[in-house]
Amino acid sequence: MAYTVPDFHNPTGLLMPDGDRAALVDAARRADAFLVADETFADLGHDTGAPRVPPLAAHDRGGRVISVGSASKLMWGGLRIGWIRTTAPLARRLVLAREPFDMASPVLEQLIVRELLASVDDVREQRARELTRSRDALAGALREHLPGWEFRVPEGGLSLWARMPAPVATRLAETAERHGVRVVPGPAFGADGVLEDYVRLSFVLPPEALRTAAERLAGAHREVEAAPAARPLPAYV
Numbered sequence: 585m586a587y588t589v590p591d592f593h594n595p596t597g598l599l600m601p602d603g604d605r606a607a608l609v610d611a612a613r614r615a616d617a618f619l620v621a622d623e624t625f626a627d628l629g630h631d632t633g634a635p636r637v638p639p640l641a642a643h644d645r646g647g648r649v650i651s652v653g654s655a656s657k658l659m660w661g662g663l664r665i666g667w668i669r670t671t672a673p674l675a676r677r678l679v680l681a682r683e684p685f686d687m688a689s690p691v692l693e694q695l696i697v698r699e700l701l702a703s704v705d706d707v708r709e710q711r712a713r714e715l716t717r718s719r720d721a722l723a724g725a726l727r728e729h730l731p732g733w734e735f736r737v738p739e740g741g742l743s744l745w746a747r748m749p750a751p752v753a754t755r756l757a758e759t760a761e762r763h764g765v766r767v768v769p770g771p772a773f774g775a776d777g778v779l780e781d782y783v784r785l786s787f788v789l790p791p792e793a794l795r796t797a798a799e800r801l802a803g804a805h806r807e808v809e810a811a812p813a814a815r816p817l818p819a820y821v
């Protein structure tokens with residue numbers, strides 16, 4: 585089984601092009617593997633007017649792609665209702681496999697999601713407007729306060745994946761916390777301590793808060809650059 589986030593991947597924000605989706609489903613067919621497509625971010629496209637890429641499952645003919653998603657990113661963080669779209673036989677097996685653990689998802693939350701799904705286009709539009717404003721505010725503040733950092737402005741999702749000039753992500757995250765800003769260092773997203781020069785910056789807060797956060801982050805980065813590392817980074821062999 586392979587787990588994938590084809591739509592506005594967390595943390596990079598990348599959108600998998602349609603040709604790659606077709607090739608991935610074909611590779612899974614040849615390897616006789618299942619593909620889980622996590623579509624939690626699929627409805628979080630920004631205001632770019634770009635056409636939406638068809639889902640991974642659009643290339644599937646044999647029940648090989650299992651699509652999953654959640655209301656918690658499109659609607660709000662505490663609304664943890666998810667869904668699975670698969671063939672009827674596998675759906676039945678999954679329902680039975682879940683019963684011994686917690687029977688079912690909370691009914692009140694399910695009813696709230698059902699109500700919101702009736703106006704999902706409005707929800708999507710409102711979210712896109714807010715996210716676009718916040719994303720642009722963060723990108724602008726980073727260019728101003730941290731001009732040495734490199735990043736692509738994503739077309740969807742909730743985060744910006746920034747590359748720093750030196751591999752100091754773990755120390756930066758610790759220092760930033762003392763400055764009142766929480767960021768996730770790159771190694772949290774990789775195996776064996778890689779991605780030390782990357783940091784995930786999410787932009788779910790309003791523009792003003794993000795501008796303040798970028799200023800504080802720049803202060804934390806200066807502090808890290810000024811202090812030499814207490815011990816050399818471990819080498820991986």
Ligand SMILES: Cc1ncc(COP(=O)(O)O)c(C=O)c1O
Pocket residue numbers: 589594622624625654655656661663664665666
């Ligand atoms: C790719 C992806 N899928 C799913 C989730 C979690 O969804 P939920 O809050 O419904 O557990 C997250 C949370 O960050 C995520 O990044």
